Amino acid sequence: MVSIKLGAVSMDAPEDKLYFVSTDNRAIIINDDFLAINYIPENSINLIVTSPPYNVDIDYEGFRDDIPYDKYLEFTEKWLRKAYELLKPDGRMCLNLPIDKSKGRDGEGFQSVYADIVSIAKKVGFKYFSTIIWNEGNISRRTAWGSFASASAPYVIAPVEAIVLFYKKSWKRLSKGKSDITPDEFKEWTLGVWAFQGENPKKVGHPAPFPLELPRRCIKLFSYVGDIVLDPFVGSGTTVIAAYLLNRTGIGIDISRKYCETAKNRLIKEAKVNFNKILQY
Ligand SMILES: C[S@@+](CC[C@H](N)C(=O)[O-])C[C@H]1O[C@@H](n2cnc3c(N)ncnc32)[C@H](O)[C@@H]1O
Numbered sequence: 001m002v003s004i005k006l007g008a009v010s011m012d013a014p015e016d017k018l019y020f021v022s023t024d025n026r027a028i029i030i031n032d033d034f035l036a037i038n039y040i041p042e043n044s045i046n047l048i049v050t051s052p053p054y055n056v057d058i059d060y061e062g063f064r065d066d067i068p069y070d071k072y073l074e075f076t077e078k079w080l081r082k083a084y085e086l087l088k089p090d091g092r093m094c095l096n097l098p099i100d101k102s103k104g105r106d107g108e109g110f111q112s113v114y115a116d117i118v119s120i121a122k123k124v125g126f127k128y129f130s131t132i133i134w135n136e137g138n139i140s141r142r143t144a145w146g147s148f149a150s151a152s153a154p155y156v157i158a159p160v161e162a163i164v165l166f167y168k169k170s171w172k173r174l175s176k177g178k179s180d181i182t183p184d185e186f187k188e189w190t191l192g193v194w195a196f197q198g199e200n201p202k203k204v205g206h207p208a209p210f211p212l213e214l215p216r217r218c219i220k221l222f223s224y225v226g227d228i229v230l231d232p233f234v235g236s237g238t239t240v241i242a243a244y245l246l247n248r249t250g251i252g253i254d255i256s257r258k259y260c261e262t263a264k265n266r267l268i269k270e271a272k273v274n275f276n277k278i279l280q281y
Pocket of ligand 1: 032033034035050051052053054060061063206208209210211232233234235236237238239253254255256259
């Protein structure tokens with residue numbers, strides 16, 4: 001076991017799960033199944049920023065992204081319960097989701113993913129705050145028209161995603177802290193339509209990354225300097241990079257060893273993180 005201080009509490013984590021820990025303990029990458037983790041202390045996390053698997057048949061390393069929709073919703077409920085436990089009473093969650101899904105297993109292609117996940121989150125105990133619409137400006141991904149120029153069976157696709165804001169018990173922070181958001185950023189980002197480009201998967205070495213700008217805005221707007229930020233599906237490490245660069249502590253979990261390695265390399269290159277050699281595998 002390795003003991004890592006997280007604010008007022010300590011996390012005693014099995015050494016073989018800690019893929020990467022910076023020397024200052026502010027960037028932590030864990031290679032594990034989020035559902036199986038029992039060593040992150042409950043009520044210890046200030047902010048969760050994440051984009052879970054969307055179950056749209058993405059070719060991930062190490063798990064299937066095309067399970068039946070009811071099973072996907074069961075998985076969603078399990079991970080949301082876990083996330084809820086880990087948040088502090090005034091903890092918040094920024095959940096990046098598609099509005100809907102129009103591909104996947106035969107016969108269940110069209111699903112209201114956003115609506116279904118929001119209702120599961122509320123059932124689990126999360127309180128809903130509001131939703132930011134992220135305009136990715138990416139219409140090049142469009143490949144299907146259904147019935148082109150005909151009312152027979154046209155497809156309608158919105159090139160936007162949602163960032164849903166939830167909190168555990170109190171939206172207002174229960175203690176004071178230092179904010180680092182500028183007045184201009186605050187004015188722009190509190191208008192709930194964000195427009196910036198998506199990330200290029202080839203550039204970061206992951207099939208479905210979000211751009212650094214997404215966690216950067218969420219972290220500056222919704223957390224204090226020094227807070228603990230968690231991404232239970234960290235992929236290429238984007239949330240932990242943003243947290244580290246903004247002087248927070250970032251904890252990222254991914255079930256895939258390959259993506260943990262990608263995250264580690266990005267942290268070293270893009271955030272100039274120093275690391276503890278003992279924890280390298
Ligand atoms: C949409 S991607 C996240 C991408 C990330 N936001 C980024 O910028 O690279 C979802 C990630 O969840 C991981 N994953 C899937 N099931 C998991 C589980 N049970 N526990 C932890 N990670 C899991 C996948 O390996 C994948 O990297």
